[in-house]
Amino acid sequence: MTTSYDDLTLRPITGSAELDLFNRLPYVLNEELADDLASGRRRPEWMWVALRGDRLLARVAWWSRPGSGTPLVLDVLDVDDGATDVDRVAVAERLLRAATAATLPAAARPPEYSRFVPPRWQDDPASRRPVEDRMAVVERTGGRLFVERLRLEWRPGAPVPEPTGRLVFRPVGDTEELLELMTRALDGTLDAHSRHDLTRMPAREAALRHYKDELAGYDSPRDWWRIATLPDGEPVGFVIPARNDYNAIIAYLAVLPAHRGHGYIDDVLAEGTRVLAAQDVPRIRASTDLGNVPMARAFHRAGYVTFEGTITMTWD
Template sequence: MQDLTIRPITGLEELDLFNRHPYTLNHELADDLAAGRRHPSWMWMALRGDRLLARLAWWGRDKDDDPFLLDILDLEEGAVDVAVRLLRTAMAETLPAGGRPPEYLRFVPPDWRETDRRAVEDRMAVLESTGARLFVERLRLEWRPGTPIHEPSGRLSFRPVRDENELLDLMTEVLDGTLDAHSRDDLTHMSPREAAVRHYEDEIARYTSPRAWWRVATLPGGEPVGFVTPGRNDYNAIIGYIAVLPAHRGNGYIDDLLAEGTRILAAEHVPRIRAATDLGNTPMAQAFARAGYVNFERSINMTWPD
């Protein structure tokens, strides 16, 4: 039997080899490498001869020096031990010493427990061997052109977000009673304002679309009841952040907000609108379903302890 080789790819010329394991992100990897969101040194393989037994890759935001997410991990059936060696070797060579490894995120079929359970659980077992644990399962949602958009109810008015400080104030306020797992985790070790700033800087501020699309919903007297930040990331049009302020929850305003955000993006003739919410955030999941968003995938998010 040939020896096992564990190494990063040498460059774009090995992308076909790396992509022998099928995955929904494979078609994005060349562009990610060109844009600097990935680097060959972040993309590792376990090979026996020219047979790809396992692979992994990290992703980073533009100009990041270190990986932000581990979002690719694939292995042949029965190759869990090989994948564990691959992960341990790659983490030791790639990640800063002493820090918390980046979160793992994997897209899976919406019915993965019936159709893909073995593969998903094998990947989770590899990660668990290094101390990772399941953090949250999320719904990935998609609105498609031609899906009806709810007409305005007339209960709310919408205006652009005035400035960054107004949005941060609103983001801080909606963390009271949030059902979002990432936000709840942030609040265990930082203030609501710090959590809002972190979310803004890590995600919303990085949109490649006009900030003029962001909307605040108000009552007839001008009192804000919520906000929505439709935008574009590096891949899709998205409903980035949508929330109702605590004092106004339970009145169905989320439907008006979601329809407004969808309407803004649909007017740009986008091929799809993507969104996501935690599996356990039932009110938000139901709002997306009422708006015609389809649950086309889920994601498995795993983290390592501090």
């Protein structure tokens, strides 16, 4: 297909008044964009469109934490899947390159690209092509697949496991105690992000970065956080139930290396689920790498269902 792109307009939206334009392409995040703009998690200058006349062909957008001046993740990259008169991937590539040049510091490593995808998307031709189109856009700009993750959900009405009595749970004593346990838990981790961090820094530094970048930012009560111990007080693991900007979540769950293989993961996850279920939340969300089979199985045993997946791509 030979197509001219001279008549394309590539630009950021002007503000919330153009959300209807931006949302002409469907995606599950559309319903959150207005609140994200109002709360500062997004900015109009981070939300770009590719237009031919008044026709929306592609769009991209970054997300960050409120008040941050730097995009944290590229989480919207869409093309008009019904367009047959243009090279959809080429249009989106042009848009992503233009938006990246205008939005991110020169020579800076771009934030990760994260995309929600249907479960088992590779087995469904109707889902596979759109996902592969978006991945191709990122690959053309130098990105690569980093990890695929499962998104899981516990819903009211699902059983809440009762304590087995094998473990005792108590609140986290202080930040230092949690950091020490997080550092120990990184030994043998199956989490792709953690494994990547360990190639670049010591385990203690990786734990501290995870704490500062994620856990310290939650506004939900820290007395929800639990240390799991044996009856004699020896730590076995920990769980971080929390609430992010959108849902109640199991933010972090780990069993220490010396205690793996005894099924304690079920007890620790059950405690985190009990803490959040007691808050009458409409759902509890969690995620884990597709390759972290033990964790995924633990969530399924606890009544969590896989409702979605995530593709994460990075630029080296």
